[in-house]
Amino acid sequence: MSEHTSFKVGGPARYFIKTESIEDIKDAIQFANERALPHYILGKGTNLLVSDSGYNGIIIQLGKFFSEITNLGNGKIRAKGATPLARLARYTINESLDGLHKLAGIPGSLGGAIYMNAGAYGQDISQTCIEVESIDSAGNLHTRTAAKCAFGYRHSIFQERATSFENAETILSVTFQLTPATQLGKTAKDLEREMQECMTKRRHSQPLSMPNAGSTFKRLDAGAAETPTQIAPGYYIEQAGLKGKRIGGAEVSQVHANFIVNVGDATAADIKALSEYVQKVVAEKFNIQLKREIILLGNF
Numbered sequence: 001m002s003e004h005t006s007f008k009v010g011g012p013a014r015y016f017i018k019t020e021s022i023e024d025i026k027d028a029i030q031f032a033n034e035r036a037l038p039h040y041i042l043g044k045g046t047n048l049l050v051s052d053s054g055y056n057g058i059i060i061q062l063g064k065f066f067s068e069i070t071n072l073g074n075g076k077i078r079a080k081g082a083t084p085l086a087r088l089a090r091y092t093i094n095e096s097l098d099g100l101h102k103l104a105g106i107p108g109s110l111g112g113a114i115y116m117n118a119g120a121y122g123q124d125i126s127q128t129c130i131e132v133e134s135i136d137s138a139g140n141l142h143t144r145t146a147a148k149c150a151f152g153y154r155h156s157i158f159q160e161r162a163t164s165f166e167n168a169e170t171i172l173s174v175t176f177q178l179t180p181a182t183q184l185g186k187t188a189k190d191l192e193r194e195m196q197e198c199m200t201k202r203r204h205s206q207p208l209s210m211p212n213a214g215s216t217f218k219r220l221d222a223g224a225a226e227t228p229t230q231i232a233p234g235y236y237i238e239q240a241g242l243k244g245k246r247i248g249g250a251e252v253s254q255v256h257a258n259f260i261v262n263v264g265d266a267t268a269a270d271i272k273a274l275s276e277y278v279q280k281v282v283a284e285k286f287n288i289q290l291k292r293e294i295i296l297l298g299n300f
């Protein structure tokens with residue numbers, strides 16, 4: 001799985017199935033059920049830490065068939081689950097549509113972004129989402145309005161469904177209602193500039209040259225803080241003097257304290273141990289419980 005995750009760590013999956021149709025997804029789940037093995041839907045693996053012993057089950061990834069964007073007119077677009085967010089953002093800029101362009105620097109897929117309710121620079125994917133189509137483990141199709149997706153900060157109903165294999169759903173496509181830039185007095189060039197500004201901020205504030213999985217911990221509840229800085233886990237990690245702290249090949253990034261980077265030879269165990277160490281130190285120093293944003297897969 002080290003080849004399929006942005007941390008570049010993780011042992012082998014027992015089976016890895018790339019699906020190119022809805023029938024393929026159904027077959028893959030049936031294949032898992034017949035062998036009494038668990039299955040797991042993989043996006044682009046950019047929010048995932050897979051165990052060094054790998055995953056004793058079936059990894060299902062959506063293939064090229066599921067990377068497609070359709071313009072439905074009047075600011076409405078539909079994209080399939082494996083569409084990279086970067087491609088989606090670029091498409092909306094080209095179509096002069098406002099609402100998703102600031103997500104360009106998130107390296108995941110649309111399915112992963114909906115699952116996580118990913119967001120950046122004031123744009124959460126849920127803000128413009130109006131409908132999500134998914135398929136459950138029994139092969140039933142579901143179409144939910146955004147209101148039925150239980151979106152919250154880095155939360156969606158798909159996380160709740162995924163707690164059992166029977167209920168887990170694969171996100172197939174998402175419909176968005178975007179705003180034509182002209183209605184906001186903007187042009188495609190303005191959207192492009194805003195997107196580039198976000199990308200520049202990222203390049204300056206994130207350790208993009210080293211394998212990582214984005215923010216290690218979730219933002220704290222706003223109520224817990226007096227200033228915006230104080231809801232950022234990185235603030236506490238830095239104040240605790242943990243920037244640069246290493247366990248094995250895992251390091252608390254020197255660039256952004258809420259990122260753990262793989263300095264070359266990290267194991268998943270190193271990364272997990274370092275995240276737990278950070279949680280322990282921050283809890284001792286500030287009485288704050290950091291909650292992990294990165295998802296663990298496999299036995300640790």
Ligand SMILES: Cc1cc2nc3c(=O)[nH]c(=O)nc-3n(C[C@H](O)[C@H](O)[C@H](O)COP(=O)(O)OP(=O)(O)OC[C@H]3O[C@@H](n4cnc5c(N)ncnc54)[C@H](O)[C@@H]3O)c2cc1C
Binds near residue numbers: 040044106208213
């Ligand atoms: C450098 C860097 C910067 C990042 N910046 C941000 C940021 O600014 N904001 C932010 O929110 N995140 C950020 N992330 C984290 C990550 O990119 C997002 O969480 C992204 O949405 C994950 O998408 P993915 O396709 O990689 O999902 P994965 O990591 O593959 O999976 C994440 C979860 O989604 C589920 N999932 C994936 N696809 C589907 C599907 N089709 N159907 C059902 N479930 C699915 C998986 O089962 C898993 O539980 C960053 C990561 C990196 C490496």
